[in-house]
Amino acid sequence: AAGVIQSPRHLIKEKRETATLKCYPIPRHDTVYWYQQGPGQDPQFLISFYEKMQSDKGSIPDRFSAQQFSDYHSELNMSSLELGDSALYFCASSFGGGAVEPYNEQFFGPGTRLTVL
Amino acid sequence: AQKVTQAQTEISVVEKEDVTLDCVYETRDTTYYLFWYKQPPSGELVFLIRRNSFDEQNEISGRYSWNFQKSTSSFNFTITASQVVDSAVYFCALSDGASGGSYIPTFGRGTSLIVHP
Numbered sequence: 001a002a003g004v005i006q007s008p009r010h011l012i013k014e015k016r017e018t019a020t021l022k023c024y025p026i027p028r029h030d031t032v033y034w035y036q037q038g039p040g041q042d043p044q045f046l047i048s049f050y051e052k053m054q055s056d057k058g059s060i061p062d063r064f065s066a067q068q069f070s071d072y073h074s075e076l077n078m079s080s081l082e083l084g085d086s087a088l089y090f091c092a093s094s095f096g097g098g099a100v101e102p103y104n105e106q107f108f109g110p111g112t113r114l115t116v117l
Numbered sequence: 118a119q120k121v122t123q124a125q126t127e128i129s130v131v132e133k134e135d136v137t138l139d140c141v142y143e144t145r146d147t148t149y150y151l152f153w154y155k156q157p158p159s160g161e162l163v164f165l166i167r168r169n170s171f172d173e174q175n176e177i178s179g180r181y182s183w184n185f186q187k188s189t190s191s192f193n194f195t196i197t198a199s200q201v202v203d204s205a206v207y208f209c210a211l212s213d214g215a216s217g218g219s220y221i222p223t224f225g226r227g228t229s230l231i232v233h234p
Contacts, residue, residue, distance in 0.1 A: 045221050
C-alpha cells in the first residue's frame with residue numbers, strides 16, 4: 001500500500017540558509033501534519049492542514065511557514081536556519097481532518113533528517 | 118491540558134523476557150484516543166495501536182498486548198518473549214478535543230527498549 005512520502009530524506013544546510021521539505025500524503029488523504037523531533041525528544045506538533053486550509057498550529061517558529069497545495073501535498077519552508085533546527089521532521093497524513101475514528105489514525109512518513117551546520 | 122507520562126526512560130532486557138512499558142495520561146475530556154508508536158533505530162514512526170476512551174477491552178496482537186485502565190489512567194504495553202528486533206523507542210500518545218475540537222496527539226517522552234541477545 002502507498003505510504004506517506006517525504007523528500008528529501010536527508011538535508012544538510014548552513015546557518016541562516018533556507019530549506020524546503022516536501023510531503024506527499026497517502027492517496028485520498030486530505031489532512032497533513034508536520035512534526036519536529038529533536039535528538040532524544042518526542043515528536044512536537046508544528047502545524048496541520050485540512051483541505052488546503054491551516055487547521056491547527058503548534059509550536060512552529062515564525063521563521064517557518066507551510067502550505068498545502070491543490071494536490072494535497074504539503075511543503076514546510078524554513079528560513080534563517082539555526083543550529084537548534086537540526087531535527088527529524090515528520091509529516092503525517094489522515095483523512096477527514098483526523099478527528100473522527102477511525103480516521104484519526106495518522107500515518108507517518110519516514111521523516112527528513114535536517115542537519116544545520 | 119492533555120499530558121502523557123512515560124516514566125521509564127530506558128529498559129534493558131534479555132531476549133525472551135517479557136517487558137511492560139508504562140504509560141499514564143491526563144485529560145479532562147471524556148472522549149479521547151490513545152496510541153502507541155514504535156520508532157526503530159532507522160527513525161520512522163510505526164503505528165502499533167489506537168484505543169478510544171469508550172473501549173477498555175484489552176488487546177492482544179501476537180506478542181504484543183495492551184492494558185487500558187481508565188481507573189488508573191494508564192495504557193500499558195507488554196511485549197511477551199522479547200526479541201532483539203523489538204529494540205526501539207516506544208511512544209505513547211494521547212489525543213483529545215481539548216484544543217477546540219482538534220485531536221492533535223501529544224506524545225510522551227518515549228521509552229527506549231534495548232533487548233540483548
